[in-house]
Amino acid sequence: MTTIQHISTSRRIKDRVVQGLVYLAFALAVVPLVSVLWLVIKNGAARFDLDFLTHSMRNIGARDVGGGAYHAIIGTLEQVLIASLISVPIGLLTAIYLVEYGNGGRLSRAISFFVDVMTGVPSVVAGLFILAFWVLFLGQPFSGFAGALSLSILMMPTVVRSAEEMLRLVPNDLREASYALGVAKWRTIMKVVLPTALTGIITGVMLAVARVAGETAPLLLTVFFTDSINNDPFSGPQMGLPLFVFDQAGRPNATAVDRAWTGALTLILIVMLLNLVARLIARWRSPAKGR
Amino acid sequence: MTTKVSTRDGGPATSRPASRRSHGEGPFRYAATGAGIILLGIMAAIAVFLISEAIPALQANKGHFFSELVWDPNGSQVFGIAALAFGTVLSSALALVIATPIAVGVALFISHYAPRRLAGPLGYLIDLLAAVPSVVYGLWGVAFLVPLLKTPSQWLNENLGWFPLFAGEGAIGGKTMIAGSIVLAIMILPIIAAISREVFLQAPKMNEEAALALGATRWEMIRMAVLPFGRPGVISAAMLGLGRAMGETIAVALIFPATFDITFEILTPHANSIAANIANGFGEATPIGRGALIASGLVLFIITLLVNIAARMIINRRKEYARAGA
Amino acid sequence: MSKQIQVSGLDAYYGGHKAIEDVSMTIEPRSITAFIGPSGCGKSTFLRTLNRMHEVIPGARVEGKVLLDGEDLYAANVEPVSVRRMIGMVFQRPNPFPTMSIYENVAAGLRLNGRVAKSEMDGVVETSLKGANLWNEVKDRLNKPGAGLSGGQQQRLCIARAIAVQPQVLLMDEPCSALDPISTLAIEDLMAKLKDDYTIVIVTHNMQQAARVSDRTAFFNLTAQGKPGKVVEMDETSRMFTNPTEKATEDYITGRFG
The missing domain is CATH 1.20.5 (Single alpha-helices involved in coiled-coils or other helix-helix interfaces)
Known part of the structure; x- marks a missing residue:
C-alpha cells in the first residue's frame, strides 16, 4: 500500500x-x-553608408539612386533637443511639486491623475493640437520648432512619472538631516534631493527621448516635409528621420523604399542606443536593486 | 504645531522644515506649482483648440458628421466620421483580442515560469518591442506581414467564409484590416505585458504558498492566488492598450488602404481609421479639409480620453484596495 | 489517518548556503512535536522540508530522507504536489485567499481534486470549520470574504482550510506569532483537540507555548553565525524543560540567550 x-x-x-x-x-x-x-x-x-548619413534628398529625382537622410537626422536631433529643453524643466518641476509640495491635496491629485491620462493622448492628437494652436490659431509657420512643441507634449507625462518615482526613492532621512541643519526646503531639494535622484532622472529623460524620437505622426502635421537641409528649426519646413522613412516608404520606386529601410535602420539604431545607454546608467547606479 | 506646518508645506518629510526664511523658497514653490498647473492647462488647451479649429469646418459640412461614410471635405465638402470611427474601434478591438491573451501569457512567463536569472533580460526583450518606432512596424507590415497573410487569408475565406469576419468576395488578402490589427497587437502587447507582469509579481507570496501547501499545481496556484488578485490590473492594462491602439497612426496609415465603408470583412482590402486618415489626408487638405481632420482628431481624443480615464480609475481603486489590505 | 515521520541525515540548502545539517528525528503520530530555538537556526526551514515547501524557493534544495510511514517523500517518483496534499501547513501570518469567501476558502483544497457534490462539500466545510472551532462564529456569514475576519479567526480559517482535505500531518509555522493572547489561547485549545486525529508539528518562538502544548520538543541551534543549524537535543517536553541534557538547551530555556 x-x-x-x-x-x-x-x-x-x-x-x-x-x-x-x-x-x-x-x-x-x-x-x-x-x-x-x-x-x-x-x-x-545596403544603403547604410557615409553617403546616406551625409547627404540630403535635394535634387534627387524620383528614380535616382543615392540621396540620404542627413537633413532628416539633423531635424530629428534638433527637434528632440528642443522638445527636451521644454519638457524636462516643466516635467521635473511638476514632479517636485507632486513629491515635495503637493502632499496629496486636491490640486496634486488632479495633476497626478491628468499626468496619467496625458500619457494616453495619441501622438497624432498632440500633433493636431499644435497644428490647431500654433499654426492655425497663432498663424506661425510649419517648422522644426512646432514639431518640437508637439513632441514635448508627449514627453512631459513620461518625464513627470519617472522623475516622481526617483524623487520618492530618496530617503526621508536625507531631507530631515538637511532640515535639521537649518537648510531651507527649496535648497534641500536643490542640493540634496535632486543630486541624489539625478541619475534616475537622466535615465527617465533618455527613455522619454527614445520614445519621441521615433514619433512620426506629430511631425507630419507640424514640420511638414522638405528634401533640403534646414538647420534652422524656427523657420520653414524641416524633416525628421521617422518622417523621412514614412515619406520614402510611400513613394513607388524601389530606390525610395531602399532609403526608407536604411532610414528605419538608422532610426532603430538611435532609439535602441538611447534605450541601452539609459538602462546601463540605471543599472550602474543601482547594482543591488534586484530582490 | 509641528505637524501643522509640515502638512501645509507638504512633502513626505514628517519633521518641520527649517524655520529660517529663505529668499528662494517662495519663487521655487510657485515655479513647481506653476509647472503642474501648466500641465493641466495643456490638457484643457488641447480640447479648446481642437474644438475651436474644428467648428468652421463642421459648419461648412454639407453632410452629417456622425453618420456620413464619405470623407470629402476638400471637394464636395461632405464628410462624416462613421466609417473611420468604425474602423478605429474594430481594428483596436481585434488588436486587443489578439494581444491580451499573449500578453498575459508573457507576463506569467516572466513572473512565474521563467528561471529567476533569465526573467529580467527576457522581460527587457519584450520591452524592446515597445522601443521599435511605429513607422518601422508599418514598413515591416507592408513588406513582410501583408504578403505572409495572403495564403492563410484565402484559406480562411474559402473554408470558413460563413463566419462574418472571414467573409468577402473578390480580392482576399493584401492591405487588410487583419494585417493592421496584428501590427497594432504587436505594438500594444509590451504595454499590456509590462503592467500585467507588475501586478502578477505583486500577488501576495503568502497566498501563493497557501495554495501550494494545499497541494495545488503551479497552474492551480496561479488560478487561486495570482489571477484573481491581478484581474483588475490586467483589465486596466488592456484598456490602456486599447487606448494606445486607437491612437496609433503611422503603422496603420501605411497598411490600411484608406477605404470609406463599414464592413466586418477583415480579410478584404477595406480598412481605415481616424488616425490613419489624418496622416494620409493631411498633405492634400484644404483649410476646410484641415478643420475636418481636426474634428476627427477631436473625436479620437475624446474616445481615448474616456478609455484612459476608465483604465486609470480601475488602477487607482486597486491601489487603494491593495494598500488597505496590506 | 495520522502517520509517523522519520527523518534521517537531512541537509537543506539555499543556493550554496547550507541552512540545516544532518537532522535526524522521529515524529510520532497523534502527538504534538514542537521545534524551538533562536532566530535563524533553521527550524522553520526544517519544517518546510517536511512537506517539500522548501524547494518552492528558487535555488533551494534538500538532501537526505523523510519517511512518511516508511515511504520516502523525496523519492524520484514522488511529486511535491501530492506530498503537500498529504501534509497540511499553517503559516506564520494568516493567509486566507482574499478574493474568496469563507466557504470557498475552506473548499479550495478539495476543489483541486475534481468535482464534489454540493451537499458533500457543505458537509466537509461544516465539519472542517467545526474542527477548527470556528463554525459558531461564521456559520451565518459563510459567503462573506475571509479577509473580513479578525486575525485569530483568519488563522482558524486557515486551519479549517488545511484540515478540509484530511491530511496525515499538520505543520504549523509559528501560527500564533501574529495573534493576540486570547486568539493564541483559542489556537492552543484547538491544537490539543486536533492531536487526537493528526500528527502535529509546530515551530514556536514562545517557550511557554511549547511547554504548554507539545508532547515532545526539539531544540535547534547553530554553532556559529553563518554555520548550518542542527538539532541539539530532542526529548519529552516535560524532561526538556526541567532537566535538559545539553548545556546549550538549558541556557536557551532559562533565557540566557536567544
Whole structure:
C-alpha cells in the first residue's frame, strides 16, 4: 500500500498544457521583434553608408539612386533637443511639486491623475493640437520648432512619472538631516534631493527621448516635409528621420523604399542606443536593486 | 504645531522644515506649482483648440458628421466620421483580442515560469518591442506581414467564409484590416505585458504558498492566488492598450488602404481609421479639409480620453484596495 | 489517518548556503512535536522540508530522507504536489485567499481534486470549520470574504482550510506569532483537540507555548553565525524543560540567550 497518491492525470495534463501555452506566448511575442530587426538590418544595410548619413534628398529625382537622410537626422536631433529643453524643466518641476509640495491635496491629485491620462493622448492628437494652436490659431509657420512643441507634449507625462518615482526613492532621512541643519526646503531639494535622484532622472529623460524620437505622426502635421537641409528649426519646413522613412516608404520606386529601410535602420539604431545607454546608467547606479 | 506646518508645506518629510526664511523658497514653490498647473492647462488647451479649429469646418459640412461614410471635405465638402470611427474601434478591438491573451501569457512567463536569472533580460526583450518606432512596424507590415497573410487569408475565406469576419468576395488578402490589427497587437502587447507582469509579481507570496501547501499545481496556484488578485490590473492594462491602439497612426496609415465603408470583412482590402486618415489626408487638405481632420482628431481624443480615464480609475481603486489590505 | 515521520541525515540548502545539517528525528503520530530555538537556526526551514515547501524557493534544495510511514517523500517518483496534499501547513501570518469567501476558502483544497457534490462539500466545510472551532462564529456569514475576519479567526480559517482535505500531518509555522493572547489561547485549545486525529508539528518562538502544548520538543541551534543549524537535543517536553541534557538547551530555556 502506498500512502502517497499521484495527482490525477487530468490535473497533470492541465498544468503541462498551461505551461506550454505560457512558453508559446513568450515565443510568439519574440517572433515579431526578431523578424522586424532582421528585416530592417537586411534591407537597410545596403544603403547604410557615409553617403546616406551625409547627404540630403535635394535634387534627387524620383528614380535616382543615392540621396540620404542627413537633413532628416539633423531635424530629428534638433527637434528632440528642443522638445527636451521644454519638457524636462516643466516635467521635473511638476514632479517636485507632486513629491515635495503637493502632499496629496486636491490640486496634486488632479495633476497626478491628468499626468496619467496625458500619457494616453495619441501622438497624432498632440500633433493636431499644435497644428490647431500654433499654426492655425497663432498663424506661425510649419517648422522644426512646432514639431518640437508637439513632441514635448508627449514627453512631459513620461518625464513627470519617472522623475516622481526617483524623487520618492530618496530617503526621508536625507531631507530631515538637511532640515535639521537649518537648510531651507527649496535648497534641500536643490542640493540634496535632486543630486541624489539625478541619475534616475537622466535615465527617465533618455527613455522619454527614445520614445519621441521615433514619433512620426506629430511631425507630419507640424514640420511638414522638405528634401533640403534646414538647420534652422524656427523657420520653414524641416524633416525628421521617422518622417523621412514614412515619406520614402510611400513613394513607388524601389530606390525610395531602399532609403526608407536604411532610414528605419538608422532610426532603430538611435532609439535602441538611447534605450541601452539609459538602462546601463540605471543599472550602474543601482547594482543591488534586484530582490 | 509641528505637524501643522509640515502638512501645509507638504512633502513626505514628517519633521518641520527649517524655520529660517529663505529668499528662494517662495519663487521655487510657485515655479513647481506653476509647472503642474501648466500641465493641466495643456490638457484643457488641447480640447479648446481642437474644438475651436474644428467648428468652421463642421459648419461648412454639407453632410452629417456622425453618420456620413464619405470623407470629402476638400471637394464636395461632405464628410462624416462613421466609417473611420468604425474602423478605429474594430481594428483596436481585434488588436486587443489578439494581444491580451499573449500578453498575459508573457507576463506569467516572466513572473512565474521563467528561471529567476533569465526573467529580467527576457522581460527587457519584450520591452524592446515597445522601443521599435511605429513607422518601422508599418514598413515591416507592408513588406513582410501583408504578403505572409495572403495564403492563410484565402484559406480562411474559402473554408470558413460563413463566419462574418472571414467573409468577402473578390480580392482576399493584401492591405487588410487583419494585417493592421496584428501590427497594432504587436505594438500594444509590451504595454499590456509590462503592467500585467507588475501586478502578477505583486500577488501576495503568502497566498501563493497557501495554495501550494494545499497541494495545488503551479497552474492551480496561479488560478487561486495570482489571477484573481491581478484581474483588475490586467483589465486596466488592456484598456490602456486599447487606448494606445486607437491612437496609433503611422503603422496603420501605411497598411490600411484608406477605404470609406463599414464592413466586418477583415480579410478584404477595406480598412481605415481616424488616425490613419489624418496622416494620409493631411498633405492634400484644404483649410476646410484641415478643420475636418481636426474634428476627427477631436473625436479620437475624446474616445481615448474616456478609455484612459476608465483604465486609470480601475488602477487607482486597486491601489487603494491593495494598500488597505496590506 | 495520522502517520509517523522519520527523518534521517537531512541537509537543506539555499543556493550554496547550507541552512540545516544532518537532522535526524522521529515524529510520532497523534502527538504534538514542537521545534524551538533562536532566530535563524533553521527550524522553520526544517519544517518546510517536511512537506517539500522548501524547494518552492528558487535555488533551494534538500538532501537526505523523510519517511512518511516508511515511504520516502523525496523519492524520484514522488511529486511535491501530492506530498503537500498529504501534509497540511499553517503559516506564520494568516493567509486566507482574499478574493474568496469563507466557504470557498475552506473548499479550495478539495476543489483541486475534481468535482464534489454540493451537499458533500457543505458537509466537509461544516465539519472542517467545526474542527477548527470556528463554525459558531461564521456559520451565518459563510459567503462573506475571509479577509473580513479578525486575525485569530483568519488563522482558524486557515486551519479549517488545511484540515478540509484530511491530511496525515499538520505543520504549523509559528501560527500564533501574529495573534493576540486570547486568539493564541483559542489556537492552543484547538491544537490539543486536533492531536487526537493528526500528527502535529509546530515551530514556536514562545517557550511557554511549547511547554504548554507539545508532547515532545526539539531544540535547534547553530554553532556559529553563518554555520548550518542542527538539532541539539530532542526529548519529552516535560524532561526538556526541567532537566535538559545539553548545556546549550538549558541556557536557551532559562533565557540566557536567544
